[in-house]
Amino acid sequence: MKRRSKFTTASLYVVGIIYGLAILGPILWILLLALKNALDAFAYPPLFIFEPTLEHFIAIVQDPEFRLAFSNSVIISTGSVVLAMAFAIPATFAITIMRGRARRNSLLTILLIRMVPGMIYLLPYFVIYSRLDLLDTHIGLIIIYLIFCLPLIVWTLIPVWGAVPLELRESGMIDGANLWQILVLIELPLVRIGIIASGIIAFIFAWNEFLFALVITRRKTVTLPVIITHYMGYEGYEWGKISAASVIIMTPVVVFGFLIQRYMITGLTAGAVKG
Amino acid sequence: MASYEPIPQRAYLKYLSPSIVVLLLLTALPVLFTLYLSTSSLSFASPRPERFIGLRNYDRLLDDIRFLQSIPVSLLFIVVPVALQLILGFIVAVIMNERLPGMKWLRYLLVAPMVIPPIVTGLTWRVLFTPKLGSVNYFLSLVGLDGPSWLTDANWALVAIIIVAVWGWTPFVALMFLAAMQSFPDELYEAAVIDGATWIQSVRHVTLPLLKPTLTFIGILRTMEALGIFPIIYIVTAGGPAAATETVNFYAFVSGFSYLKVGYASAIIVVYFFMLLLIIGPTMRILLRNFQVDS
Structure with a gap:
């Protein structure tokens, strides 16, 4: 050629x-x-x-602080995905019926929200949370992550869901189902790949997030990216622990990344960018 | 298609509105609250209750050399890394798009920097830049170069951050470009060959023009994300040496959480927000002009 x-x-x-x-x-x-x-x-x-x-890995795995951070990261990341899904799935279901200008504007708004740097929100959340006693709680971080996970999921889901013919909804109505039943029983199973892929992308975001985790968490809910900076502390840098912890933190997301490689790319391009 | 009665659009309102309401609450309220805080004397270091001090925080910003210095650093960390990411990303995408035998692994490898936590990317490079422990200077010495002291020299620290940003984000750019290139019609390339174009000419005159909308889009995306650069600076240089690698948002963080001057930090954030609006304004116009979306 x-x-x-x-x-x-x-x-x-x-x-x-x-x-x-x-x-x-x-x-x-x-x-x-x-x-x-x-x-x-x-x-x-x-x-x-x-x-x-393997001494560094053993030291890390036996460190109660690291184990706590690991379970916190799992709880917060999973919680963020679940909460964001509860909003994003119905929202995407609604956006798929939009055409032309309305669709474009909602997609761009969602994209814009996703791109606003977290630093804009950091201080007010810190002040508000300290007054509401939400500092160092799982739910506190999960609520903040909704700002980022919700748009991420919608943005990734749209191309997948857009491929489902709208006629399904009409025929569902004729069969006597209401919209909610159509969403849950008919369309959700059809877009499950997209749900999984977008869920993983949101999970990776929450797993990796550093800025809010650094400020909002303390002893109880410290997450993996924050705990790793603790090894840069008092007695100089503990490079063995830092590198072993790095490997442990990145392994799950790299595996996830390979699994959904196709969706990470097409999710951002397909259907959205047209010259 | 007009044979059935369509479901009224407003039936979908209750599916979409929860997301809109929750996003609005979670984003607009903090921004408004920041505006309020920026006119207050709130400081976590002082036991005195906050009071309204008008624009005094902003007034102080104008004389704050550290703040004034952070603006060009922010701009530098947008312009240079994003330009390098786009150029390098284009080259890498062209290479991957050639489907050279034995080069498919590159596409899988590029996923790694995209998903590795930025904090780990930062730590890894911090190791690499550290004398003795790291290897950057070792590899430079192999080719006869005397590596600088990366993290203690102000100029080289800036270069170090740029290197990390390029390492971390070029793969994303390259994969996005590749996805776009794969949708370009083969006929155009065949026509170029018939017209006697060399390979490099077909890249220059077919691939590049077709890629322009994607290039704009990714450029915008990267610009906005580059404005938010934080974990890498936090880990690799911690803003140093002597605040040389401190961006506006980094200085806001330091003011708020190291010096505990919440009111003052909020004023910095408000300025930062206007920098963001300056980028978003033209951006939205470009996006609205260039992109149609349909299913």
């Missing part, structure tokens, strides 16, 4: 491979660091072959 000289092809390979290594390198580095003992970690020139140790 396209004409490419041998030189061009070779250059493309070279650039592609160098770029790939630049992406892979840092991830591998932190993985290796997590497996090195303190002596090997500071060896210069850096060691690529060494006797791996």
Whole structure:
């Protein structure tokens, strides 16, 4: 199809491979660091072959603080997805009937809300929460995450749900179902892949979120991204723990990311961007 | 299609309105509250009750060198990383779009930086930039370069943050571009070949013009997100050395949560909000002009 000289092809390979290594390198580095003992970690020139140790992983897993943070992250991320879904599913169900200008405007509004930096909301929530006694609670963080998870889910769901023919609703009505039944019994099963994909995307957001978690949580509800900064504390940086914790925190989201790779991309483009 | 009685649109209102109401409450109220706080003397460091002090917080901002310095840093961290992400992302997308044998792994690899928590990205690069522990300078020494002291030199610290931002966000840009490129019609490329275009000419005259709407869209998206850059700075440089890598939002954070001057920090946030509006205004016009959505 396209004409490419041998030189061009070779250059493309070279650039592609160098770029790939630049992406892979840092991830591998932190993985290796997590497996090195303190002596090997500071060896210069850096060691690529060494006797791996699991001591940092064991130390992390046995650390009650880290275990608490892990369960907090699971609770808060799952809670955020569930709450956001409860709003996003009916909303998307309604947006799919919109056409033209109305649809465009609702999509752009949703996109805009998603893109506003969290720092705008941080101070007022801190002040309000300290007065309402919501600091250091799971629900406090879950409510804030709704601002971001709800638009994320709608935005990802729309292309999937848009493919479901609207005639289904009319025929459902003829069969005597009400709108709510049509949503739950007929259409929800059809868009389940989209629900799963958008749920995972929202989960990844909540799992990774740092700014609000840093300010809103204290001892009780501290999450994984925050706990990891505690290892940068008093007795210098505990690189072993930091790298092992990094690996543990990123593994689930990387696995999720691979699983829904297709949706992360199309979710943002399909149906939304048209030149 | 007109044979059936359509469900009235207003029947859907109760499905959509909860989301609209809740989003409005959760976003508009805090913004209004920030406006109020910015005119108050509220400070968590002082036991005195807050009182209305008018525009005094704003007045003080104008003389605050640290604040004035954070504005160009914010702009730098938008313009340079986003430009590099778009350029590099385009190149990588073109490479992936060629479907070279044995290069499919690249597409899967690119998912990783997109989903890795920013805090972990920051820590990883903090390690890499740390002398002895890290490898950036080691690899530079392999090619005969003497690496700088990344995190203690003000200029190199800025470069370090830009490198991390480019590493973390180029994959997203590249994958979005690739998704768009895959929908470009083959006929155009075939026509270009018939017209005697070289490969690079077909990239320049077919791919690039077709990509323009996506390029605009992603550029806008990245610009807004770049304005919100936080965890990376927090971890890699903590705003230092000597506030050299401190953005407006980072300084607001420091004022509010390290110095506990809530009223003052709110005034910074209000200025920050106007910076955001300056970007959003033209953005919305471009988006409204360029994008139609249909199912």
